[in-house]
Amino acid sequence: MRALTVVPLQPGSAEVRDVPDPPPGDGRLLVEGLALGVCGTDREIAAGEYGWAPPGRDRLVLGHESLGRVREAPAGSGFAPGDLVVGIVRRPDPRPCPACAHGEFDMCRNGEYTERGIKELDGYGSQLWSVEPQFAVALDAGLAETGVLLEPASVVAKAWDQVERVGARSYFAPERVLVTGAGPIGLLAALLGVQRGLDVHVLDRAEAGPKARAAGALGATYHSGPVAETAERLRPDVIIEATGAPPVVLDAIAGTAAYGVTCLTGVSSSGHRIPVDLGRANRSLVLENDVVVGSVNANPRHYTAAAQALAAADPAWLASLITRRVPLERFAEALESRPDDIKVVLTLGS
Ligand code: BGC
Numbered sequence: 001m002r003a004l005t006v007v008p009l010q011p012g013s014a015e016v017r018d019v020p021d022p023p024p025g026d027g028r029l030l031v032e033g034l035a036l037g038v039c040g041t042d043r044e045i046a047a048g049e050y051g052w053a054p055p056g057r058d059r060l061v062l063g064h065e066s067l068g069r070v071r072e073a074p075a076g077s078g079f080a081p082g083d084l085v086v087g088i089v090r091r092p093d094p095r096p097c098p099a100c101a102h103g104e105f106d107m108c109r110n111g112e113y114t115e116r117g118i119k120e121l122d123g124y125g126s127q128l129w130s131v132e133p134q135f136a137v138a139l140d141a142g143l144a145e146t147g148v149l150l151e152p153a154s155v156v157a158k159a160w161d162q163v164e165r166v167g168a169r170s171y172f173a174p175e176r177v178l179v180t181g182a183g184p185i186g187l188l189a190a191l192l193g194v195q196r197g198l199d200v201h202v203l204d205r206a207e208a209g210p211k212a213r214a215a216g217a218l219g220a221t222y223h224s225g226p227v228a229e230t231a232e233r234l235r236p237d238v239i240i241e242a243t244g245a246p247p248v249v250l251d252a253i254a255g256t257a258a259y260g261v262t263c264l265t266g267v268s269s270s271g272h273r274i275p276v277d278l279g280r281a282n283r284s285l286v287l288e289n290d291v292v293v294g295s296v297n298a299n300p301r302h303y304t305a306a307a308q309a310l311a312a313a314d315p316a317w318l319a320s321l322i323t324r325r326v327p328l329e330r331f332a333e334a335l336e337s338r339p340d341d342i343k344v345v346l347t348l349g350s
Contacts, residue, residue: 003126011048022130033348037065063125153306154298174237181242182211231255
């Protein structure tokens with residue numbers, strides 16, 4: 001079968017190659033890959049900046065945003081041929097640390113977790129893949145076109161879970177959220193905000209185009225002005241930061257109303273230095289009981305919440321987030337970022 005592979009930390013090494021089919025049996029589901037979402041992490045791995053091959057190997061099968069259809073399922077697995085499934089990304093560390101031992105491997109404490117398509121485990125970027133049933137999530141049959149958005153939606157479901165848990169340390173009844181960045185994570189965060197009945201605002205650099213249209217179609221208010229001014233005007237109770245751009249992150253941290261929660265979800269590269277008035281930031285955090293919380297990855301609870309959120313969303317709105325579909329063999333086009341992209345998806349069918 002064909003698979004998108006890469007030698008981690010070697011720029012330009014991404015290649016579609018023949019690789020062996022997953023071995024039969026072994027208690028796993030055998031899945032026909034339908035689609036693979038491409039995100040910033042995949043682009044970083046392809047650029048040689050991130051990623052780990054499986055032990056003893058040079059190449060890693062890329063891809064962690066999966067969607068497939070079960071071809072074979074062991075008896076008693078809870079799955080049947082034809083089911084639409086997504087594979088969970090992370091696996092607990094083998095020791096395991098206390099968080100992994102409690103099934104919260106998204107909160108791994110020792111960094112020895114593994115991740116499909118990212119860290120030491122082959123990903124889902126192949127025509128066939130297999131997955132342990134306990135790391136597979138069943139999707140509503142209506143999500144055959146858009147279920148590939150489940151993994152980014154799970155990251156967002158976790159971010160909202162963090163915001164609500166942090167808020168719950170005292171009386172918390174948020175009304176307004178500002179989402180910075182209208183990529184897939186930002187727009188899905190906005191969707192979950194709308195589903196919670198909040199007044200949702202989305203801010204992005206793009207003044208118009210598919211991102212602005214997608215935010216508007218959700219019923220959110222779209223902004224493209226400076227973050228600090230917009231936040232000052234809106235005084236949001238919650239900010240979900242989805243750009244990872246240092247100046248935006250800084251303005252987001254300082255931008256909430258009192259008792260605000262800023263959740264950072266964007267992975268930045270290091271080396272960008274900007275002057276910071278830490279005294280001002282500290283003063284506002286302390287005097288307002290604000291919290292800044294980082295959030296990455298997702299555990300099965302978040303995948304389940306995300307699957308429910310996608311099933312409840314307008315299918316045409318979800319479809320509008322997928323702005324390009326590229327066949328596997330033309331993967332290089334999918335790895336390019338184009339100005340009007342929201343989510344780019346590789347199609348895996350033969
Ligand atoms: C993935 C997460 C993963 C993180 C760090 C993100 O792109 O969505 O599942 O934990 O990268 O490797």
